[in-house]
Amino acid sequence: MDLEFYDHTQGELTSHQRQLAEKLLAFAAEQLQLKDNDEMSLTFVKNPEIKEINAKYRGVDRATDVISFAINDDDEKIVMDDEMAAMIPKDLGDLFISIDKVKEQALFLGHSEDRELGFLVVHGFLHLNGYDHEEPADEEKMFSLQEKILDAYGLKR
Secondary structure (H helix, E strand, O other): EEEEEEEEEOOOOHHHHHHHHHHHHHHHHHOOOOOOEEEEEEEEEOOHHHHHHHHHHHHHOOOOOOEEEEEOOOOOOOOOOHHHHHHHHHHEEEEEEEHHHHHHHHHHHHHHHHHHHHHHHHHHHHHHHOOOOHHHHHHHHHHHHHHHHHHHHHHOO
């Protein structure tokens, strides 16, 4: 999977955190059997920026931990053979994670920042791939897959 990576944390994101996010996204993409050329972006931000994004696009005037902007281009159907379809990358969308919330929530929940970061990366990634947790059955499906990916990667509770 192709990943565009952006760091808006003014140096707070560590190289370890960046590598963890990149490796975990590659692992999760493999678990979902995505194509090698599927693409997405990941931007790490601080609370003021994610609060602004949350207010602007969701109408919620507070900082949050992760925001996913999935790109759904299923509306436009182009007829092509399987070989050609495999060559065209799918843009999954954009993922924003607050590094401040990673630290706050890890402390509050009593687990490592790696576990919290992994949880938010996989959670947002699954949203980009069409999963949601609006209905109980959907929540069970998404959260079960989320735990399966995190456990298989080695970020168990």
